[in-house]
Amino acid sequence: MAEKVLKRADSFYPIFERKGGPTPDVTHYCPGCGHGVLHKLIAETIDDFGIRDRTILISPVGCSVFAYYYFRTGNIQSAHGRAPAVATGIKRVFPQSIVISYQGDGDLAAIGTNNILQAANRGEKITVFFVNNAIYGMTGGQMAPTTLIGQKTTTSPMGRKPGNEGFPIRMSELIATLHAPIYVERVALTDAKNSTRVRKAVRKALQNQIDNKGFSFVEVLSVCPSGWKMTPVQAKEWLTQEMIKAFPLGVYKDISDEIEAQPAKGNVFSVQGLREQLNLPEEKVAPATPVNKTATPEKYRNPRLKMAGFGGQGILMLGLGIAQAGMDAGYEVSWIPSYGPEMRGGTANCHVNLSTERIGSPLVTRPTVLIAMNLPSLEKFVDEVVPGGLIITDASLVTQPPARKDLEHLSIPATQIADELGNTRVANMVILGAYIAYTQILDQETVFASLPHFIKQKSLIGLNIQAIKKGIESISSQIKN
Numbered sequence: 001m002a003e004k005v006l007k008r009a010d011s012f013y014p015i016f017e018r019k020g021g022p023t024p025d026v027t028h029y030c031p032g033c034g035h036g037v038l039h040k041l042i043a044e045t046i047d048d049f050g051i052r053d054r055t056i057l058i059s060p061v062g063c064s065v066f067a068y069y070y071f072r073t074g075n076i077q078s079a080h081g082r083a084p085a086v087a088t089g090i091k092r093v094f095p096q097s098i099v100i101s102y103q104g105d106g107d108l109a110a111i112g113t114n115n116i117l118q119a120a121n122r123g124e125k126i127t128v129f130f131v132n133n134a135i136y137g138m139t140g141g142q143m144a145p146t147t148l149i150g151q152k153t154t155t156s157p158m159g160r161k162p163g164n165e166g167f168p169i170r171m172s173e174l175i176a177t178l179h180a181p182i183y184v185e186r187v188a189l190t191d192a193k194n195s196t197r198v199r200k201a202v203r204k205a206l207q208n209q210i211d212n213k214g215f216s217f218v219e220v221l222s223v224c225p226s227g228w229k230m231t232p233v234q235a236k237e238w239l240t241q242e243m244i245k246a247f248p249l250g251v252y253k254d255i256s257d258e259i260e261a262q263p264a265k266g267n268v269f270s271v272q273g274l275r276e277q278l279n280l281p282e283e284k285v286a287p288a289t290p291v292n293k294t295a296t297p298e299k300y301r302n303p304r305l306k307m308a309g310f311g312g313q314g315i316l317m318l319g320l321g322i323a324q325a326g327m328d329a330g331y332e333v334s335w336i337p338s339y340g341p342e343m344r345g346g347t348a349n350c351h352v353n354l355s356t357e358r359i360g361s362p363l364v365t366r367p368t369v370l371i372a373m374n375l376p377s378l379e380k381f382v383d384e385v386v387p388g389g390l391i392i393t394d395a396s397l398v399t400q401p402p403a404r405k406d407l408e409h410l411s412i413p414a415t416q417i418a419d420e421l422g423n424t425r426v427a428n429m430v431i432l433g434a435y436i437a438y439t440q441i442l443d444q445e446t447v448f449a450s451l452p453h454f455i456k457q458k459s460l461i462g463l464n465i466q467a468i469k470k471g472i473e474s475i476s477s478q479i480k481n
């Protein structure tokens with residue numbers, strides 16, 4: 001039976017393009033995971049309250065770090081445990097913004113404990129949703145401060161022992177002891193009855209912020225079937241039977257009715273408002289005018305590149321090289337290495353943008369150019385490339401062309417050429433040469449001049465220039481034909 005989404009909240013993107021990959025209409029969460037359910041309840045509340053345009057959701061590290069794939073609100077990704085500090089800054093400067101700190105238990109109750117306690121103690125007028133699944137889900141199921149006594153995790157394989165690892169920390173109880181918070185409740189995503197309570201708590205916590213009342217904290221007990229090594233059904237059972245015993249549900253503090261609602265004064269977050277607050281000069285609006293001695297054909301302009309291969313093939317350096325030369329030529333550029341939530345497997349990939357316009361996000365989810373230095377990388381990313389896009393592969397390691405017929409494919413024997421030059425490691429520069437010559441995006445003089453900016457060992461610059469030249473030569477015959 002085909003799956004059908006009955007109604008997706010407006011506060012979600014209709015298609016999760018930022019997530020990319022072959023299934024951009026479903027989330028990255030494991031089957032049964034509670035994050036998706038809580039996301040839904042929050043998004044529906046934002047819709048109902050009509051606050052999407054002024055909501056900013058802050059997601060620190062944990063499985064929900066990618067919440068910005070889904071929420072069509074303002075989004076900020078923060079460092080591990082630091083969402084309350086970021087939320088504080090945003091809320092104080094833009095009091096009319098609705099600021100949500102969305103945190104896991106590893107995040108909020110371990111590395112970020114002091115951060116949340118201080119924000120709560122100051123009574124910041126923000127809303128915190130705390131997803132307690134008693135484990136570090138994202139990193140493969142390590143013990144969290146909230147792990148139950150006896151619970152087995154990868155770092156407590158014999159079960160948590162109080163004498164060794166202490167007792168589970170009860171954050172709602174702790175926060176409720178503080179003077180400033182106005183509302184603290186623990187709810188659980190189990191059956192329909194409890195889920196209705198979660199919905200009510202989400203609504204109340206956001207209503208408190210709309211009414212500018214104070215700090216609201218909702219702890220949501222949630223399953224992590226993958227981390228707990230259970231089926232979704234077993235996980236729900238364990239949450240109902242065991243976890244709720246250790247973390248009793250209920251309202252731990254609620255003085256919200258004693259505080260008068262008075263809409264916040266001040267600004268809603270806006271880029272212009274932020275510039276004013278930070279005394280930044282007027283935003284540059286004119287497009288960049290890069291200097292390029294070659295005329296780039298229309299289809300290769302403003303490329304969004306993804307490059308991938310084995311660790312050690314110089315993938316990140318290749319990306320840096322293109323970004324550095326692009327910047328020297330006068331383009332707006334971005335470069336970021338990318339690490340997925342999956343286990344590190346010795347592969348590397350990075351995202352690069354060269355553009356004549358301001359770059360909104362450095363993430364490249366729909367590349368116009370894919371450089372795949374090995375077969376697993378080609379297989380992994382080929383479906384992301386836009387129709388008509390360009391794929392460049394290392395012929396020495398990728399012996400089959402991509403299955404897709406709607407793409408241009410350039411196969412360069414980069415490793416072989418690099419070996420002939422006496423150093424396999426410059427295969428990346430051979431590819432760089434081939435890329436600039438084929439697309440005419442940058443001229444070689446600019447690229448050569450940029451090398452000292454990102455190659456630390458000066459004695460290697462000559463070899464890198466040779467490799468780039470070989471890359472240029474390797475495709476000159478293909479261009480003439």
Ligand SMILES: Cc1ncc(C[n+]2csc(CCOP(=O)(O)OP(=O)(O)O)c2C)c(N)n1
Binds near residue numbers: 062103104108133135
């Ligand atoms: C500074 C820092 N330390 C450690 C990590 C590794 N790390 C990533 S997620 C995570 C724990 C996440 O657990 P939790 O907050 O419970 O989120 P969940 O995935 O369970 O929803 C850790 C320790 C990191 N990314 N950054």
Ligand code: SF4
Binds near residue numbers: 029032033035133138
């Ligand atoms: S690992 Fe756990 S918390 Fe993370 S997505 Fe999977 S079920 Fe959810």
Ligand SMILES: [Mg+2]
Binds near residue numbers: 105136
């Ligand atoms: Mg967790």
